[in-house]
Amino acid sequence: MDADTNILQRMTSNELVSMAVALDIPLTQRSIIRDELVDRIASELEKTEKKGLKPLTSPAIRIENMTKRFGPKVAVRDLNLKVNPGEIVGLVGPNGAGKTTTLRVLTGIIRPTSGSVHVNGHDMCKKPIPGKRVLGYIPERPTCYPSLKVREYLTFMARIYGVSKVNTILRIREQIDLFHLNEFVDSYIGTLSKGNLQRALLAGIFIRDPPYILAFDEPIYGLDPRGAWNLKSLLKRLKKEGSAILVSTHILEVAESLCDRFIIMNHGNVVGRGTLSKLSSLFDKATTLEEIFLMLTGGIPQT
Numbered sequence: 001m002d003a004d005t006n007i008l009q010r011m012t013s014n015e016l017v018s019m020a021v022a023l024d025i026p027l028t029q030r031s032i033i034r035d036e037l038v039d040r041i042a043s044e045l046e047k048t049e050k051k052g053l054k055p056l057t058s059p060a061i062r063i064e065n066m067t068k069r070f071g072p073k074v075a076v077r078d079l080n081l082k083v084n085p086g087e088i089v090g091l092v093g094p095n096g097a098g099k100t101t102t103l104r105v106l107t108g109i110i111r112p113t114s115g116s117v118h119v120n121g122h123d124m125c126k127k128p129i130p131g132k133r134v135l136g137y138i139p140e141r142p143t144c145y146p147s148l149k150v151r152e153y154l155t156f157m158a159r160i161y162g163v164s165k166v167n168t169i170l171r172i173r174e175q176i177d178l179f180h181l182n183e184f185v186d187s188y189i190g191t192l193s194k195g196n197l198q199r200a201l202l203a204g205i206f207i208r209d210p211p212y213i214l215a216f217d218e219p220i221y222g223l224d225p226r227g228a229w230n231l232k233s234l235l236k237r238l239k240k241e242g243s244a245i246l247v248s249t250h251i252l253e254v255a256e257s258l259c260d261r262f263i264i265m266n267h268g269n270v271v272g273r274g275t276l277s278k279l280s281s282l283f284d285k286a287t288t289l290e291e292i293f294l295m296l297t298g299g300i301p302q303t
């Protein structure tokens, strides 16, 4: 059984009928036998052209000499950062270090004071829309469309990403299963708990085909242990398949187990960068990311 048939078999009758309509399958019989409809849809899907996935530009994320000021306050100073396809880069730093500001500039939500930002080769300052269409962003404090139901939100995201009608129905079902959203799919976004909202937002990002360029601000915060584990496994798999991922986090165990490289920020400046082994070679006594982080951001507190 192929993946499409597997998903079709888990669909509700309404979803199957919507698929049939989107595929122009005539529904003339008074009663349609479910298994026959699944077979019919599966064979139509076989005929639809499967487009080869476009690999990402390398680097997929490029930030050069970026400074962001808020009045006299320098939130980020002269930052250089690249993320290549097939890489997870961790942006770590204490409160107020400039992580969220960096991600907001990257996504085109705010403009840098100086410097340049490119996403998949698109200049986010001059022409942000093409870059925004390939970027999946999870903000630190999500406030999005409280009066849309989860299913409506997923459909809306599929439209933004240009997913076909048929694939939208398929992918929504896939995401509902992947992020355990069945119970909430017809609830309003505004009524979801923090963790369930996070799952709905993640489902919205993954509604389009990979590879992805992802910018996640504290993505694990708010998820329960199973949700966190699932997300970490998913990100590791996506990385292997060629996605480019930038994750800001305080949770250093997560960063250590997930990221290939780190950028450590403090007061808007980069104070360390590289792999864990490169960073630990800078200090005699620091081996874990936590120790390196503390050494680079004010020293290990004496107890």
Ligand SMILES: Nc1ncnc2c1ncn2[C@@H]1O[C@H](COP(=O)(O)OP(=O)(O)OP(=O)(O)O)[C@@H](O)[C@H]1O
Binding pocket: 070, 073, 074, 075, 093, 094, 095, 096, 097, 098, 099, 100, 101, 102, 140, 250
């Ligand atoms: N819109 C704004 N106006 C003024 N100052 C701001 C604004 N946004 C951020 N800042 C300041 O810029 C600095 C960096 O903030 P930012 O939110 O990027 O830090 P962060 O590393 O994400 O911190 P945290 O770990 O607490 O989330 C802080 O001093 C913050 O107060």
Ligand SMILES: [Mg+2]
Binding pocket: 099, 100, 101, 140, 217
């Ligand atoms: Mg932040």
